[in-house]
Amino acid sequence: MSGNPLNILDFEKPIAELDAQIEEIKRLAAEADEDRSEEIASLEKHRDRLIEQIFSNLTEWDQTLLARHPKRPYTLDFIRLMFDDYVELHGDRLFADDKAMIGGIGVIGNKNVVFVGQQKGRDLKERQFRNFGSAKPEGYRKALRLMKLAEKFDKPVICFVDTPAADCSVGAEERGISEAIARNLMEMSRLRTPIIIVVLGEGGSGGALGIGVGDKVLMLEHAVYSVIPPEGCAAILFRDPSRKAEAAAALKLTSQHALQFGVVDEVIPEPLGGAHRNVEAAAKTLKSAILRNIDELLGFNKEELIERRYQKLRSMGQFVVEEP
Amino acid sequence: MLIVVYCSKFLATPTLQSKSEFITEGYRNMARIGWLGGGSRNARKIARQGLDSLPDGLWTKCPKCGEILFNKELEKNLRVCMKCGYHFKLGAFERIEITVDPGSFKEFATHIKTSNPLDFPDYDAKIAKGRSTSGLDESLIVGDATIGGIPVIIGVSDFGFMGGSMGSVMGEKVVLAIERAIETKRPLIMFCTSGGARMQEGILSLMQMAKTCAAVAKLNEAGLLYITVLTDPTTAGVHASYASVGDVIIAEPGALIGFAGERVAQQAGVINRPPNFQKAEFQLEHGMVDMVIPRREIRTTIIKLLEFCCGKEGV
Numbered sequence: 001m002s003g004n005p006l007n008i009l010d011f012e013k014p015i016a017e018l019d020a021q022i023e024e025i026k027r028l029a030a031e032a033d034e035d036r037s038e039e040i041a042s043l044e045k046h047r048d049r050l051i052e053q054i055f056s057n058l059t060e061w062d063q064t065l066l067a068r069h070p071k072r073p074y075t076l077d078f079i080r081l082m083f084d085d086y087v088e089l090h091g092d093r094l095f096a097d098d099k100a101m102i103g104g105i106g107v108i109g110n111k112n113v114v115f116v117g118q119q120k121g122r123d124l125k126e127r128q129f130r131n132f133g134s135a136k137p138e139g140y141r142k143a144l145r146l147m148k149l150a151e152k153f154d155k156p157v158i159c160f161v162d163t164p165a166a167d168c169s170v171g172a173e174e175r176g177i178s179e180a181i182a183r184n185l186m187e188m189s190r191l192r193t194p195i196i197i198v199v200l201g202e203g204g205s206g207g208a209l210g211i212g213v214g215d216k217v218l219m220l221e222h223a224v225y226s227v228i229p230p231e232g233c234a235a236i237l238f239r240d241p242s243r244k245a246e247a248a249a250a251l252k253l254t255s256q257h258a259l260q261f262g263v264v265d266e267v268i269p270e271p272l273g274g275a276h277r278n279v280e281a282a283a284k285t286l287k288s289a290i291l292r293n294i295d296e297l298l299g300f301n302k303e304e305l306i307e308r309r310y311q312k313l314r315s316m317g318q319f320v321v322e323e324p
Numbered sequence: 325m326l327i328v329v330y331c332s333k334f335l336a337t338p339t340l341q342s343k344s345e346f347i348t349e350g351y352r353n354m355a356r357i358g359w360l361g362g363g364s365r366n367a368r369k370i371a372r373q374g375l376d377s378l379p380d381g382l383w384t385k386c387p388k389c390g391e392i393l394f395n396k397e398l399e400k401n402l403r404v405c406m407k408c409g410y411h412f413k414l415g416a417f418e419r420i421e422i423t424v425d426p427g428s429f430k431e432f433a434t435h436i437k438t439s440n441p442l443d444f445p446d447y448d449a450k451i452a453k454g455r456s457t458s459g460l461d462e463s464l465i466v467g468d469a470t471i472g473g474i475p476v477i478i479g480v481s482d483f484g485f486m487g488g489s490m491g492s493v494m495g496e497k498v499v500l501a502i503e504r505a506i507e508t509k510r511p512l513i514m515f516c517t518s519g520g521a522r523m524q525e526g527i528l529s530l531m532q533m534a535k536t537c538a539a540v541a542k543l544n545e546a547g548l549l550y551i552t553v554l555t556d557p558t559t560a561g562v563h564a565s566y567a568s569v570g571d572v573i574i575a576e577p578g579a580l581i582g583f584a585g586e587r588v589a590q591q592a593g594v595i596n597r598p599p600n601f602q603k604a605e606f607q608l609e610h611g612m613v614d615m616v617i618p619r620r621e622i623r624t625t626i627i628k629l630l631e632f633c634c635g636k637e638g639v
Contacts, residue, residue, distance in 0.1 A: 168584035168592055173602060174610045178564040178583040182537055186569055189538035190545075205521075205530060206564045206583075213534045227521050227530040227561070232588055236523065251526045252442050261441070263527050313538040314499065316531035317492030318441035 007070045011054055011062055015273060018047040051273045061245035063254050064230055066222040067201045068164075071276035073283070074133075075102060075117035075160040075200060081283035082290070083108050086115070089149075092141035095175060100131040100167070101139030101211075103146040108158075109291040114150035116143040116211055117160025117200075133202070134167040137180035140210045144184050147191055156194040156294050159211040164229065166207030181210035188213035189313060190306060194297035196290060199223045199255075199264065215309050216293045219255045219264040220286070222274050226253035262315070266293075386410050388578075402619045411576050411619055413556060415458065416465050416482035419515055423623050424469035424478060431467040433500045438462060438493050444524040450486055458484035463518070464494045466501040471513070472627035474634060477505040480515040483557075488518035490562050491525040495532030498566055502539040511549035511634055513626060516567040520560025533565035540569050549633040551626060554581050554604065554613065560588070568612070572629055574622060575604035575613040582607075 008016045022043050029036040058066070066072070079086055086106030091097040103116035118135055121127035135143075143159070150157045166177055188195060188211075195214030203212070203225030219225060228236075230248035235241040237250075258264040268289050275282035297305065384393050389408035398405075402422055403412040414422075420429050438461075440447045455461060463485040469478045479501045481488045498514070505512040521529040543550055552570030554563070557580035564583055567573075575581060582602030584592060589602075600606045604616045617625055 165592075166583065168589060169594060170596055170598065170601065173582055173584075173606075176568075176610065176612045179568045179612060181564040181583075182533075182566070182568040185534050185537035185565060186541045186544075189534065190541045206533060206561060209530055209533055210564075213538070225527055225530075227526055228523055228588075233523055250442070250444055251523070253527065258527055261526075261528055263531055310538055310542070313531075313535045316535045317495050317528050318439055318525075319492045319496060320437040320439045322435045322437055 009062075009065050009069065011058070012273075015047060015051055015054065018043065018050065022047065048272060055273065059245060060224075060248035060252070060254055061230065063222055064224050064244075064248050066274050067224040069201075069274065069276050070122075072201050073275050073279045074122075075119050075162055077279060078160065078200065078283050078286060079106065079115060079117075081280060082287040083115075089146060090142075092138040092145055094138065094141055096136075096138045098131075098135050098139030098142055099129055100133055100163070101135040101142055103143055105149075105155075108287065109294075111156065111291065111294055113156050113158050113294070114146050115158045115160065116146050117158075118163040118207075118211070120162060120201075131167060133163045134165055134207060135163065135210070136167045136169070136172045137175040137177045140166075140177075140180035140184050143211050144187055147188065147193075147195070151191050151193045154193060156196065156297065157191070157214070158290060159195065159197045159214065161197060161199045161203050161208045161212055162201040162223075163204045163207045164202050165204040166210060181206050184210045185213055189309060192302045192306065194294065194300075194305060195309075196293050196297070198268075198286065198290070199225050199258075204229065213309075213313065215297050215305060215312075216266070217264040218266045218268055218286070218289055218293070219258055220268050220275060220282070221255055221270040223255055224253040225255070225258045225263065226251050261318075384412075404619050409577060409618065411556060411578055413483050413517065414619075415484060416460060416480040416515075419480045419555075420465075420467075420469070420478070422619075423480075423515070423626070424471050424476075425473065428470040429467050429478070430469070431465055432504065433466050433497045434461070436462075436493050436496050436500075438491060440524070441492070441528055442524065442526045444526070447524040450524065454485040458482050460485050462493045462497070463488045463490070464497050466497045466504075468504075468508075468510075471623065471630060474627070474630045475508070475510050476630065477501050477508070477510050477512045478515070479513070481517050481562075483517045483519075486522065488516075488562070489520060489522035489529070490518055490532050490536075490565075491522035491529045492532065494522075495529075495535045498532075498536045499539040502536075502543050505543060505548055506546045509546075509548065511551065511630060512543060513551045513553070514566065514570070515553045515555060516558045516562055517555045518558060518560075518562035518567075520562060529561065533561050536566040537569060540566055549629070551629060553622060553626075554607075555579050557581070559602075560584065571633075573613045574625065575607060575616045576622070577604055577616055577618055579604040581613070 025036055025040055083106040086104055088104040100118055102119045106113055106115055118133045119130050120133035121130040147157050197212050197214040197217040199219040201223050205227055230244040231241045233247035234243040255267045259267050268286050271278035271281040382395055384395055384398055386393055386405040388410035391407040438451050460482055464479055464481045466479040469476055550570050551572045552567050554575040558567050559582050580602055581604055607613045608616045
């Protein structure tokens with residue numbers, strides 16, 4: 001896994017160096033037609049131990065960086081690997097087609113599903129095209145339109161969450177970004193078909209939640225889910241955005257915390273060193289988790305499904321109840 | 325036109341209020357006769373001399389037009405600037421006082437208290453401070469009341485308690501209010517003012533957006549009227565949840581209403597903002613609120629809406 005040093009996080013550097021060494025030995029062995037497999041295996045073992053060591057001590061800020069990793073697989077990467085076939089559908093029928101929010105119909109395992117999700121871009125041009133994964137009102141309305149389609153044809157919905165935040169430009173305000181998100185929260189709570197949420201990378205506040213209400217919420221191990229980005233929290237709380245690591249720790253934004261708080265139902269383990277080190281394996285694990293959850297949810301009738309979803313949402317939050 | 329007489333214990337900001345108690349009655353009379361007699365010319369003269377020389381609790385300077393306003397007059401005018409119409413923020417109980425039928429408000433859900441689920445640094449101190457500045461337990465109070473004789477469930481938030489932010493307690497209270505509305509088949513009126521979700525409760529406060537909206541969906545299924553009144557400011561997590569899904573959405577003039585809170589918008593560097601960006605009038609222009617009406621007319625408007633949706637036909 002060599003490559004652009006900009007795509008390697010600081011704490012990944014020792015791993016990247018070992019990767020480079022292993023690659024070099026492999027290359028030399030191939031050139032000289034030598035068998036150096038023992039040496040390679042030993043180095044790989046050493047590297048894996050190193051990864052385990054580094055990854056067992058990640059701070060909340062490190063996790064945030066992993067969730068935003070430039071090499072991290074995005075929604076369409078997962079869809080291409082997990083789905084047997086899919087067709088993208090476009091537009092909200094009201095204003096525009098939001099490139100930051102993709103959606104369509106697809107086949108995963110033997111299930112026909114509707115999918116929606118935020119999409120980030122890989123290079124600068126693509127990032128701009130995808131508006132950095134920040135959807136506008138039309139994106140949320142497009143997602144809702146497709147979910148209604150799923151309801152009509154009685155298909156499960158899978159929502160892939162990966163966004164820094166919803167778009168907050170003048171245009172987004174003019175077209176009611178708040179209303180679009182609030183409407184989705186309301187409609188998704190009553191949608192008469194199973195909804196599975198997968199937090200793939202960045203679960204950025206209301207922008208994430210706008211397609212994040214469902215029967216089951218899965219979250220990738222190194223994804224983060226937060227009410228505000230650590231930088232924003234630091235800016236408000238400490239009046240100093242550079243204290244973002246401190247803010248990240250205070251916000252408890254990791255998958256394990258979300259699980260403890262009951263906000264997610266299941267943490268999907270990632271391959272050693274993060275999903276970007278083995279995208280195929282990450283997709284395989286996620287696919288089996290999605291299929292297992294769809295099967296479970298199809299066992300409920302519609303009334304049960306909606307009531308369970310409501311009770312789940314109803315129970316969110318922690319407070320003290322005093323005896324009157 | 326309905327004019328509600330103000331109850332003086334809910335006046336002014338708490339700091340001003342406490343200091344004003346030291347002002348003797350004689351001094352008050354002197355102020356009334358001497359200063360008010362001179363009209364606004366004297367007031368302007370005082371303004372030039374600087375506000376620091378003014379005794380606290382008697383006067384308030386309008387942050388919009390700079391006019392020096394005599395507190396008693398300001399209170400009579402429902403804390404709306406007599407010169408430019410600027411709407412000062414109201415505390416939750418002040419709002420209730422001018423909205424519901426006298427004596428009809430009965431608070432419920434008072435047994436739910438804030439905890440610190442994330443062990444967030446300094447959160448406990450902030451809650452304590454919020455309690456002392458606002459005199460409330462949390463940023464939202466909910467209760468039964470009648471308005472124009474019609475029984476309603478009403479919720480009012482208070483910016484003085486941690487910027488009216490929504491944590492687990494606000495979320496729970498909104499849901500309890502909705503459940504009570506469904507149970508008693510009464511309309512629900514929510515007065516909103518909030519900077520957004522409460523950071524200190526992390527992801528749990530984000531989830532309150534989903535929790536409250538899910539409850540509003542149930543309210544809709546029960547066929548009950550839901551009115552929201554957006555007051556200065558209503559932004560972020562509250563604006564993007566229960567505030568924006570009312571059957572009728574009323575806004576106060578000049579109120580900041582929008583998705584990105586002020587500091588978030590600054591950080592995100594939102595460009596080409598029109599002059600009225602994220603104001604009530606901007607939201608009206610873009611179809612996001614039904615009406616922008618002055619404070620004085622809100623109660624009568626609510627009564628009209630209640631009568632239309634819940635009253636007798638043709639009345």
